[in-house]
Amino acid sequence: MTARPTAFVNARLVDPASGWDGPGALLVKNGKIADVIQGAAPEGLSDDVETIDAAGAMLAPGLIDLRVKTGEPGAEPKETLKSAALAAAAGGVTSIVVQPDTDPAVDDPATVDFILRRARDIELVHVYPAGAATKGLKGERMAEIGLMRDAGCLYVTDADRPIVNSKVFRRLLSYAKGFGVLVAHRPADPWLSAGAAATEGEFAGRMGLASVPPAAEKIMLERDLALAELTGARLLVDQVTTACALESLERGKARGVAATATTSINHLSFNEVDIGDYRTFLKFDPPVRGEDDRQATIEALATGLIDIVVSAHAPAPAEDKRLPYDEAAPGAVGLQTLLPALLAFHHEGRIPLIDLMRTVTSRPAELLGLSAGRLAKGAPADLVLCDLAAPMVVDLADLKSKSKNSPFDGRRLQGVVRLTLVDGRVVYRAD
Amino acid sequence: MSAPAPGLNEVLGRTFPFPKRHFLSVMDLNPVEVGDLLDLADGFVALNRQTSKKLDLLKGRTLMNLFFENSTRTQSSFELAGKRLGADVVNMSPRSSSISKGETLIDTAVTLNAMQPDLLVVRHASSGAASLLAQKVSCSVINAGDGQHEHPTQALLDALSMRRAFGRIAGLRVAICGDVLHSRVARSNVALLQMLGAEVRLVGPPTLMPAEADRWGSAVFHDLRKGIEGCDVVMMLRLQLERMDGVLAPSQREYFRFFGLDREKLACAAPHVKVMHPGPMNRGVEIDSDVADDLSVSLIQDQVEMGVAARMAVLAALSARLDND
Numbered sequence: 001m002t003a004r005p006t007a008f009v010n011a012r013l014v015d016p017a018s019g020w021d022g023p024g025a026l027l028v029k030n031g032k033i034a035d036v037i038q039g040a041a042p043e044g045l046s047d048d049v050e051t052i053d054a055a056g057a058m059l060a061p062g063l064i065d066l067r068v069k070t071g072e073p074g075a076e077p078k079e080t081l082k083s084a085a086l087a088a089a090a091g092g093v094t095s096i097v098v099q100p101d102t103d104p105a106v107d108d109p110a111t112v113d114f115i116l117r118r119a120r121d122i123e124l125v126h127v128y129p130a131g132a133a134t135k136g137l138k139g140e141r142m143a144e145i146g147l148m149r150d151a152g153c154l155y156v157t158d159a160d161r162p163i164v165n166s167k168v169f170r171r172l173l174s175y176a177k178g179f180g181v182l183v184a185h186r187p188a189d190p191w192l193s194a195g196a197a198a199t200e201g202e203f204a205g206r207m208g209l210a211s212v213p214p215a216a217e218k219i220m221l222e223r224d225l226a227l228a229e230l231t232g233a234r235l236l237v238d239q240v241t242t243a244c245a246l247e248s249l250e251r252g253k254a255r256g257v258a259a260t261a262t263t264s265i266n267h268l269s270f271n272e273v274d275i276g277d278y279r280t281f282l283k284f285d286p287p288v289r290g291e292d293d294r295q296a297t298i299e300a301l302a303t304g305l306i307d308i309v310v311s312a313h314a315p316a317p318a319e320d321k322r323l324p325y326d327e328a329a330p331g332a333v334g335l336q337t338l339l340p341a342l343l344a345f346h347h348e349g350r351i352p353l354i355d356l357m358r359t360v361t362s363r364p365a366e367l368l369g370l371s372a373g374r375l376a377k378g379a380p381a382d383l384v385l386c387d388l389a390a391p392m393v394v395d396l397a398d399l400k401s402k403s404k405n406s407p408f409d410g411r412r413l414q415g416v417v418r419l420t421l422v423d424g425r426v427v428y429r430a431d
Numbered sequence: 432m433s434a435p436a437p438g439l440n441e442v443l444g445r446t447f448p449f450p451k452r453h454f455l456s457v458m459d460l461n462p463v464e465v466g467d468l469l470d471l472a473d474g475f476v477a478l479n480r481q482t483s484k485k486l487d488l489l490k491g492r493t494l495m496n497l498f499f500e501n502s503t504r505t506q507s508s509f510e511l512a513g514k515r516l517g518a519d520v521v522n523m524s525p526r527s528s529s530i531s532k533g534e535t536l537i538d539t540a541v542t543l544n545a546m547q548p549d550l551l552v553v554r555h556a557s558s559g560a561a562s563l564l565a566q567k568v569s570c571s572v573i574n575a576g577d578g579q580h581e582h583p584t585q586a587l588l589d590a591l592s593m594r595r596a597f598g599r600i601a602g603l604r605v606a607i608c609g610d611v612l613h614s615r616v617a618r619s620n621v622a623l624l625q626m627l628g629a630e631v632r633l634v635g636p637p638t639l640m641p642a643e644a645d646r647w648g649s650a651v652f653h654d655l656r657k658g659i660e661g662c663d664v665v666m667m668l669r670l671q672l673e674r675m676d677g678v679l680a681p682s683q684r685e686y687f688r689f690f691g692l693d694r695e696k697l698a699c700a701a702p703h704v705k706v707m708h709p710g711p712m713n714r715g716v717e718i719d720s721d722v723a724d725d726l727s728v729s730l731i732q733d734q735v736e737m738g739v740a741a742r743m744a745v746l747a748a749l750s751a752r753l754d755n756d
Binding site: 202207 | 558
């Protein structure tokens with residue numbers, strides 16, 4: 001909360017927006033980035049500047065995670081906005097977009113306003129609501145998209161529930177386009193997906209798990225792309241996780257459909273064999289895929305076909321996870337592990353650091369029209385300082401979320417967040 | 432006073448170390464252990480045919496039957512197996528008790544575990560349920576069927592029936608026919624029979640076959656006649672009737688026409704073929720009564736008898752380990 005200007009020196013600045021990955025310094029004043037010096041260290045800083053020696057650690061824009069679930073309102077024992085915000089801060093995530101599938105659903109301007117007010121009171125990271133696309137997330141009638149936009153929602157979505165009725169979805173896209181509102185949609189054929197806990201294939205067959213073929217994702221994505229093309233609306237494809245759907249996405253983008261695609265860190269990091277002896281922490285929605293699909297997803301991230309990586313943070317308390325696999329709740333917490341898990345592809349030498357960081361900073365910022373997500377003079381001082389090389393072992397006890405359902409439990413990762421700033425305020429500092 | 436009870440090794444006539452604490456999956460076993468279990472079960476078959484059927488190998492031990500799905504057959508088989516070995520047997524049917532009041536599977540198991548049973552026999556509609564319980568309780572857990580995953584004692588009793596009928600299992604050609612997709616019996620049998628050297632085939636319409644079943648090491652057939660050609664054993668699986676109402680097969684009559692086992696189709700199998708079924712049967716759907724009731728080809732009654740003996744063998748082996756603790 002200091003009003004003194006702060007200078008970060010000896011940092012490895014990683015700024016995807018400008019394409020700079022190299023040594024430098026950065027000055028924070030009045031909650032904004034006051035100066036960015038690429039290369040040589042600044043000289044002659046005035047005495048009232050607090051200087052932080054980054055010692056070569058990465059200084060990057062704070063992460064923007066556009067798919068986060070909490071339990072507020074309605075299921076606060078799972079996760080509150082505050083506990084999610086604490087987890088975000090500890091993970092170097094400075095902006096989160098919370099999903100509307102709460103109880104009650106965020107499907108009117110008053111609930112949007114409620115979330116924004118709660119977030120202001122918490123004063124940690126930026127919390128933005130996504131509004132419901134349809135009333136009560138029922139997929140039948142449009143929610144008040146224009147009013148919710150004016151109240152401050154960043155996009156509309158029915159979260160995990162596909163909007164099955166194609167006529168409803170077409171009208172939704174057309175209407176939202178008129179208001180410049182982005183529509184997110186989960187590509188999943190509801191009938192093929194019904195009751196499934198795993199991805200169809202040899203593994204699920206042997207384990208006796210009800211499963212869904214990867215084609216279920218492709219089928220719905222093809223519809224969504226066709227309707228986006230028809231209406232000219234912007235579409236946010238909510239998690240592409242299979243090779244066959246990626247083919248569709250590639251073709252759609254090539255013919256100019258205004259589609260932006262996300263995938264989750266879980267689908268980049270795990271495959272179905274990780275389920276092992278029915279580990280319910282590996283139960284996600286969409287389900288964890290086979291290794292071929294995982295590799296295709298990583299490849300699509302490397303080529304830029306997939307634009308954005310989300311944590312798909314979905315808290316589920318022990319009582320919802322300590323159940324037989326088919327009865328357990330899907331989802332995994334991920335705010336705190338998103339950055340180190342993503343860095344694995346940098347450490348493997350598979351994807352350049354700046355490209356990885358783009359998927360969680362400047363790309364989502366551009367999509368949502370946020371001024372954050374870049375290291376530029378005048379931008380909000382939403383920053384993460386991360387020691388890239390530092391090893392860590394994920395320990396559930398260290399997670400700030402109220403729910404501890406992390407599939408990364410016990411995993412060795414590299415990249416420790418030292419400091420997180422939001423509007424120049426320190427919201428997390430490693431011990 | 433009676434003479435001291437014979438131990439497991441006396442029953443078997445040699446030492447038999449069984450290192451497992453639970454009996455959850457065929458995948459946990461090796462061929463030597465299976466052979467020993469079958470030998471032991473053979474001994475219990477003889478015992479069960481005597482007037483006095485009772486041993487006290489499990490004297491003082493408590494066996495709990497915890498059946499979340501109804502099954503008269505398997506539950507009474509385990510009950511008899513436990514009682515004949517001298518255990519105290521308690522049957523719990525959570526359907527009518529606290530589980531329906533919102534208590535979770537784990538809560539129920541932990542509660543029952545606190546009553547200090549030695550052996551917990553579990554059947555549950557979810558794959559992996561028995562394994563989940565085994566992680567949370569201190570007694571031995573026996574999987575009596577978990578969802579569509581495994582039913583290892585059924586595979587053991589089927590192997591026992593086959594070994595007694597043919598004198599061996601290695602080299603037998605076995606066709607498993609019908610609803611393989613939903614069948615835990617099929618999954619356990621494929622694993623166990625392959626381990627013992629049998630050639631296993633899977634036969635059924637594509638809608639009832641798991642994805643990539645051809646990678647299980649078994650040839651997959653969609654034509655019953657071709658599938659059972661030259662087979663020593665034809666094992667029919669139970670088909671739930673509601674799955675045949677246009678959902679996975681168009682109708683019962685169409686299913687029976689193409690996949691029901693009758694005399695005429697059975698003629699494609701080896702001349703000495705034996706027919707098996709885990710029961711309960713849908714007569715006229717997956718199997719014709721004419722075949723099912725012909726004791727010269729049908730092992731179905733034998734399977735029920737072998738069930739008690741095979742379960743006695745499993746209980747005895749697990750409790751022998753308890754003695755060593």
